Amino acid sequence: MAETTALPFAGALKASRRPCRTRDLRVCVIGGGGTGAALAYDLSLRGFSVTLLERGELTSGTTGRHHGQLHCGARYSLADREIARECMEESLVLRSIAGDAIEYNGGLFVELDGEDSGLEAEFVDACRAAGIPALPISAREALAMERALSPRILGAVAVPDGSFDAFRLPLSFFAAARALGARIRAWNEVVALETSGRRVTAALVVDRSSDPKREYRVEADYFVGACGAWAGGLGALAGLDVPITSAPGTMVAVRARLCDRVVSHLHRAGDGDIVVPQRGLSIIGSTQSLAASPEALLPPSGDIPYLISLASRMIPSFAEAPVHAAWCAARPLAGRPPRLGAADGGRSISRDFAALDHAERDGLAGFCTVIGGKATVLRAMAQKAADLVCRSLGVEAACASADYALPSWREYYG
Numbered sequence: 502m503a504e505t506t507a508l509p510f511a512g513a514l515k516a517s518r519r520p521c522r523t524r525d526l527r528v529c530v531i532g533g534g535g536t537g538a539a540l541a542y543d544l545s546l547r548g549f550s551v552t553l554l555e556r557g558e559l560t561s562g563t564t565g566r567h568h569g570q571l572h573c574g575a576r577y578s579l580a581d582r583e584i585a586r587e588c589m590e591e592s593l594v595l596r597s598i599a600g601d602a603i604e605y606n607g608g609l610f611v612e613l614d615g616e617d618s619g620l621e622a623e624f625v626d627a628c629r630a631a632g633i634p635a636l637p638i639s640a641r642e643a644l645a646m647e648r649a650l651s652p653r654i655l656g657a658v659a660v661p662d663g664s665f666d667a668f669r670l671p672l673s674f675f676a677a678a679r680a681l682g683a684r685i686r687a688w689n690e691v692v693a694l695e696t697s698g699r700r701v702t703a704a705l706v707v708d709r710s711s712d713p714k715r716e717y718r719v720e721a722d723y724f725v726g727a728c729g730a731w732a733g734g735l736g737a738l739a740g741l742d743v744p745i746t747s748a749p750g751t752m753v754a755v756r757a758r759l760c761d762r763v764v765s766h767l768h769r770a771g772d773g774d775i776v777v778p779q780r781g782l783s784i785i786g787s788t789q790s791l792a793a794s795p796e797a798l799l800p801p802s803g804d805i806p807y808l809i810s811l812a813s814r815m816i817p818s819f820a821e822a823p824v825h826a827a828w829c830a831a832r833p834l835a836g837r838p839p840r841l842g843a844a845d846g847g848r849s850i851s852r853d854f855a856a857l858d859h860a861e862r863d864g865l866a867g868f869c870t871v872i873g874g875k876a877t878v879l880r881a882m883a884q885k886a887a888d889l890v891c892r893s894l895g896v897e898a899a900c901a902s903a904d905y906a907l908p909s910w911r912e913y914y915g
């Protein structure tokens with residue numbers, strides 16, 4: 502467990518009210534997914550005056566459609582030790598500040614017959630090198646823990662993965678940000694960015710929550726784009742070319758809780774290798790392809806039987822459970838593939854995140870973009886972006902978002 506002061510949220514409220522130089526500085530966060538939520542909270546805690554604009558309902562982008570795995574980092578340990586280490590650290594932080602949204606149930610990586618034999622030792626070493634406790638167990642022990650597993654598995658490795666609710670986690674951050682004074686505006690789309698002397702000075706917004714819809718301007722000292730796979734569209738409003746790749750993936754949920762832990766295929770990487778239990782459902786994911794746009798994605802029909810067949814190699818009864826839903830979401834990968842339609846579906850692009858300082862990159866001040874990463878590291882993404890805001894505005898205000906337990910997600914709509 503991460504060390505925290507375990508103060509109730511009132512502690513955060515008190516801390517944010519200390520007199521500080523950020524008080525009169527206005528920051529506009531564009532995008533109301535998990536990253537924008539954590540950023541609105543972090544900036545409010547540092548004392549900024551924050552407005553968050555989301556064009557649809559909160560979490561209506563990729564955040565509201567992901568798999569819900571709280572990654573301990575084991576999945577990334579063979580490919581990128583630093584991403585794995587960060588997932589481990591952030592999963593512990595989230596566990597301590599947002600327990601309400603998390604089912605900290607553990608995970609098993611299972612070895613399927615014949616395939617990838619010999620990978621277990623390398624995997625366990627890679628996990629441990631990243632600070633992830635990984636315990637090899639026999640097939641018998643694994644089957645005693647998860648009775649629906651295939652009796653053909655050769656062995657397993659137990660790791661501290663978990664599940665979390667894709668909506669509730671960000672809602673806790675939104676509730677916290679709002680309690681600290683942030684203005685959270687859903688159904689408010691940024692349709693233009695105004696500049697003056699190579700600085701972004703205002704956003705033109707269409708408010709679709711009012712009837713008739715109205716247009717207004719938001720002036721701010723700094724703007725942060727947290728638009729995930731839509732980051733390219735926002736950047737284009739300021740004439741910028743933001744390096745983002747939209748990499749859709751399909752997931753299929755069946756109406757049965759077939760396992761209590763997250764069950765993953767122990768191999769290097771590939772499709773349909775993770776089953777996440779979410780309340781009464783089991784969800785298999787995912788595939789990965791490339792799309793020119795993250796808009797209006799639907800699962801290709803072939804993905805559904807394909808994913809079910811992959812899930813049933815780990816959990817045979819997956820194939821018999823009634824299908825509850827199938828859907829698609831776009832990963833916001835920070836970078837570009839060698840070419841659209843590349844055979845690896847963009848898997849060569851790092852899963853790391855970046856805060857792009859447009860003053861430094863493009864000579865346009867007052868604006869940065871935070872992209873990439875994954876929902877598990879939303880708080881760390883927000884911290885990096887908020888540090889950049891502070892540097893850009895010439896103020897010092899330390900990050901405190903790991904220090905206080907967040908209010909319940911229920912408080913957002915309550």
Ligand SMILES: Cc1cc2nc3c(=O)[nH]c(=O)nc-3n(C[C@H](O)[C@H](O)[C@H](O)COP(=O)(O)OP(=O)(O)OC[C@H]3O[C@@H](n4cnc5c(N)ncnc54)[C@H](O)[C@@H]3O)c2cc1C
Pocket residue numbers: 531532533534535536537554555556557559560561562563564565566567568569570571572689690691692727728729730731734735748749750751752786787829830831832833873874875876877878
């Ligand atoms: C198939 C799949 C499975 C995944 N599974 C997991 C998992 O199990 N665990 C995990 O940790 N991560 C997972 N991820 C990754 C995770 O979902 C994303 O990294 C994360 O949700 C991105 O959040 P975000 O806030 O950066 O982007 P989004 O959630 O996409 O938020 C961006 C928001 O910006 C808004 N926006 C865009 N343009 C404008 C505008 N002009 N004005 C106002 N608002 C605008 C959009 O409407 C959107 O709501 C998965 C991703 C995929 C695709």
